[in-house]
Amino acid sequence: MESLDPAVDPPVDALQSVFHLYETQRDGDRILYYGESLVPEQMLIREAWPAFREAGYEIELASTETHEDIVVARPVDTTINGFPWKNVLLFVATIVSTLLVGAITWYYVPPSDLLADPLILLQAWPFTAAILGVLATHELGHYIMGRYHGVDVSLPYVIPFIFPFGTLGAIIQMRGQMPDRKALFDIGVAGPLAGLMATVVVTAIGLTQSPIQIPTRAIEQGGQAIIFNNPPLLNIIAATIGEPTAYNDPRMSVSPIIIGGWVGMFFTVLNLLPVGQLDGGHILRAILGSAQERVAALVPISLIGLAAYLHYGLGYAFNESVGLWAFWGVISALVAFRGPANPIDDTPLDIPRILLGVITFALGALCFLLVPIEVATVG
Template sequence: MYESLKTPFTPPASLEEIQQHVETYFDVVSSSTEVHGSIPIYLYRIEKEVHTKQPFKRLLADVREKDYTVFLQKGDTSEYLRIIAVPSIRQPRSVIRGQKEAVNDVKERMIGEKEKRKEAGDQLPTWTIVSLLLTLVTITFAGYLLTSAFGEFSTIPLILTIFFYVLSLFSIILFHELGHMIASKMHGIETTYPIFLPGLPTIGGSFGAYIREKEPPVNRDELLDIGLMGPVFGFIVAMIVTVVGILLSKPNSNGNSLSSLPLPLLYQYLSQVLRPATGNLNYHPIAFAGWVGFLITGLNLLPASQLDGGHVSRALFKGKIHRILTYVIIGILLLVGLYLMAFLLFFITRGRHPPPLDDVSPLTTKRKIFAVLSWLLVVLTFPPLQFSTLSTF
């Protein structure tokens, strides 16, 4: 793959030049160079300090002007930390986990960098548009199925009910992704456009969407912000949609397919408060959009792998604890019958969760509280589903 590298790589700065910047903010004990292939990686052993977050951010800003990126990690002993400096020729979502991975990442980015960026820039908007259209089709068909079932209880034309269902569910998905994009923008991280995921019409018509960050977050604070703001934005819209949908629902002794599903605790509470003593409800399609929104929120906030909740978990805990939590969540998903979700999590868990550049500085106390509250949101929004139950739609 790398045969085209005919000449040794010339680093944009020397070990000593980068060390001058490191010494501005940290006490350097020793330094060394490791050459992997033709890529020199600079290693600096520094004294362990209590406050590393702001000094590291300033150091990162300095060395980026030298076309370098630095990483702050735990050292080989408890008394020291380690800074790794690598040439920062970037590629979307390049996350360096260690010395070997750093070398491979730099090599890949050196080869055809401009061509890759141009190709990615041409393809991404196309995939966004195609995925958007497909998702709108599947959501619309789901709206048709739900509206037909609601039929006799509707006071507006069928096509308008379908439109409001599509608007409701798509708004939840869109605001979820906007939350991620806004958090990334706040921290100066570029993102791709969202790719929408069409789903089975019988379970709402969409599996959500995703975006990618073009570079890793600087520290755990940024990692948590990016992971958490998406579900929070989506949840707020899902709450509004659910309230409107329940208010539009009609009493019916038999109820409908949504009545037979296990409802999230928060959904049950809203139904009892907004429609007390009405018995079974024939839930409006908009109410079902809210139910799907709660499901998307609950699933995404599970503290596992690279889900949004996984980002929160990785920001809060060490990598080992994060991996243990992931396998616990996979086991729980198997117990409640979400076999496909469990398989997907197991598949993407084979690799490590990419750490932030600064994997040493802890979260702020405020963010730790938000992380714990996100688990409460999982309890409130996540229904114990089984695929056999979903087949009733």
């Protein structure tokens, strides 16, 4: 057996009560402990993890083809290694995609004008700032809280896309083990709360801006247009500051900045679905423990049932929120199947955090709409 240096290596004594150790080997920066587990995997990790984490390592249990158990200890690395090229390139690409979609869709710039002078794209910078401000604030909430708890999390990845917003949102990756329910809750709740604060600010700013005049050509062309209905929270903000959310003149439209607020509210609803490793799944797993999975199993059924009700009960078409909820019913089933993030220490949460979780879901409910989008004929 290879001898270890107690000054720099994990305390092997932490394994003795739960693991019959045969041999120790090094593999790069990893330490491999070969032997036989004396307890179930979760119990082994729970018993040995605190001492290893204090020494700067995370552990997991693996098995060999000969049915021998291996405890793999890896150094915890929460530093940013090198320049985050992928994050920056995706962010720049999303700036371009939101400027392009914003200019054409929300500022009514003809594509021919963009070809003649690409700098006209910059006219849509308020839309881009609103969208990316809300999404980035949400993900940075997760990132900062993850770093605070010593969990290995990536910088945010913003995803470029096309109509109607120029982006599919943003994500971060949690690569480290979750220490306890407190960390799981704090990381999960930080995103929605930070994002909602940014959403309220962006919405209030948008409501106070001058309306956009819809060009005559856009009205005369007719056809179909997507109507984004107001979530309750948007109406509350508008009523609080005394600003309208629509105009009697069909040639006038609200500032595209408000779309950033709408996106923040809708993405909050989706992120707070209590399934798997979505924000709502993290929060509810921290509050309820393993019982969260029983709740998660009901979410896909509820969303698909909602889509069926809209279509067969209320007569909405597939492109009027029916397909939206059906799609997320399928997505939530896939996310739920992968399961939640399970903390090492499963000690129940304190009352203040539970109350904060309830408040967060209540705020998310203010962003929910039965029919977020409808299709209307114009012209």
